[in-house]
Amino acid sequence: MRKKYILMISLAIFLLSACSSQENTAEENAEAVLQQLQDEEYQQITEQYFSEALLEKYPADELQLSWEANRGSTFEEISNLEVAADEEETTVSGEIIFDDATMEVQMDWNEEEKLESLQINRPFEELALPDTVVEEDITLEAEEGYPLQGKLTLPAEGEGPYPAVVLVQGSGGSDMNEAVFKYRPFQDIAYGLAEEGIAVLRYDKRTYTHGEKMAEELGPAITVKEETIDDAVEAAGLLQDDERIRTDQVYIGGNSLGGIVAPRIDEEADTAGMIILAGSPRPLWEILYDQQINLLPESLRDQAEEFRDLAESFQDMTPEEAMEYDLGGMSGYYFHEMDQYDVGQIALDSNKPLLILQGEADFQVTLENDFAAWQDIFENEPQATLKSYPNLNHLFILSQGENKGTVEEYNIPGHVEEQVIKDMSDWIHEQAE
Numbered sequence: 001m002r003k004k005y006i007l008m009i010s011l012a013i014f015l016l017s018a019c020s021s022q023e024n025t026a027e028e029n030a031e032a033v034l035q036q037l038q039d040e041e042y043q044q045i046t047e048q049y050f051s052e053a054l055l056e057k058y059p060a061d062e063l064q065l066s067w068e069a070n071r072g073s074t075f076e077e078i079s080n081l082e083v084a085a086d087e088e089e090t091t092v093s094g095e096i097i098f099d100d101a102t103m104e105v106q107m108d109w110n111e112e113e114k115l116e117s118l119q120i121n122r123p124f125e126e127l128a129l130p131d132t133v134v135e136e137d138i139t140l141e142a143e144e145g146y147p148l149q150g151k152l153t154l155p156a157e158g159e160g161p162y163p164a165v166v167l168v169q170g171s172g173g174s175d176m177n178e179a180v181f182k183y184r185p186f187q188d189i190a191y192g193l194a195e196e197g198i199a200v201l202r203y204d205k206r207t208y209t210h211g212e213k214m215a216e217e218l219g220p221a222i223t224v225k226e227e228t229i230d231d232a233v234e235a236a237g238l239l240q241d242d243e244r245i246r247t248d249q250v251y252i253g254g255n256s257l258g259g260i261v262a263p264r265i266d267e268e269a270d271t272a273g274m275i276i277l278a279g280s281p282r283p284l285w286e287i288l289y290d291q292q293i294n295l296l297p298e299s300l301r302d303q304a305e306e307f308r309d310l311a312e313s314f315q316d317m318t319p320e321e322a323m324e325y326d327l328g329g330m331s332g333y334y335f336h337e338m339d340q341y342d343v344g345q346i347a348l349d350s351n352k353p354l355l356i357l358q359g360e361a362d363f364q365v366t367l368e369n370d371f372a373a374w375q376d377i378f379e380n381e382p383q384a385t386l387k388s389y390p391n392l393n394h395l396f397i398l399s400q401g402e403n404k405g406t407v408e409e410y411n412i413p414g415h416v417e418e419q420v421i422k423d424m425s426d427w428i429h430e431q432a433e
Helices: 002-038 042-049 052-057 060-070 185-195 211-221 224-240 262-269 284-295 298-316 332-338 343-350 367-377 407-411 418-432
Strands: 075-085 089-098 102-110 115-121 133-140 148-155 162-168 199-203 245-255 273-277 354-359 384-389
Touching (some): 002 042, 133 185, 133 199, 199 224, 224 245, 224 332, 245 262, 273 343, 284 332, 298 332, 343 367, 367 384
Parallel strands (some): 245 273, 354 384
Antiparallel strands (some): 075 089, 089 102, 133 148, 148 199
16 A cells, blocks of 8 residues: 555656646747747747647748737836646746737647747727717617617817718627627727717617517518618718718718618618728628638538528528528528618719728638629729728738637737728718818
């Protein structure tokens, strides 16, 4: 019994020693990587420390982009470095302190002393309302029984009336900031435009506040009209009736689905023009099909083909027949109703000015398929201004990190690129002249 006890103690000491050695090596390697990042030795880091899997999705140029996007001006110290190990990997995490910024870093080292993951980002920080901006709460009610909370953001200085924008969210239930993981794009845009003398109205989406009630009362008869369009028309009318706003300078600013239906909103609201952020003139089902092809593993591609075939068939069904189908919580009638409208043609026929913007790193609505479709429609048409941005994603935030090109990248805190907001502001002021 005594020999067995001694053996168990020896084994425990060996395991603790091995674990401690593993942790020490990982910590030393992590410190070496951090030093090389400060020395801008990106190629050396990827060649020396990255596993094959990490190198494939996170090459040296992408590592450089992440580091330079998140670092501050002058390095001060590495703080709160912690090491945690299990049987398969060792995680080293900590903070890098600069004179004007703090960066969070996490490294996962495997048993071969190679990096399986390297995450670099700044901590998420809620934006504070700028001193030059004021906000007031509003309640929007396009249909009785469906009140929505919102905010009207206005310049704090200067004299109105001001041009204004109604912000319209993408698919799914979304709050007034269009919050997605660590992003708050509509808050960024509202604050940024208000600082440039432009009022902004944003509000919680109807499916965000009243999703269960809509499902109970409408069921499969829900369309994008009840979900999005009616409330956006009401919001535009609210601004057009506000004496602080220029009645002839109210614009629709739609992201994703909001950009797709912006021409339909304008038809009813008679706005001054449209800002389409990562929208598309293509049918919604085509966009969803492309997303599935791009994101699903090879083994599930048959599901995407089945979805495409079924979605195409809705066009030839009656509304009642289409309502019999459910595609991931969306009625077949939802797609059937949208297919009745050619939003690209509606936008062209409106003769209204359009600003169409696209992130070139957007994997949901793409440069190749969707932005190119807008270019085809408005080729040689002066009513539309089109611009794309390298390295910006679907929410016009820097696309970076080892999970670039996936929804997981949205967990890296970020804000809408300042140039995008400036381009929106400049374009609105040009129309108002």
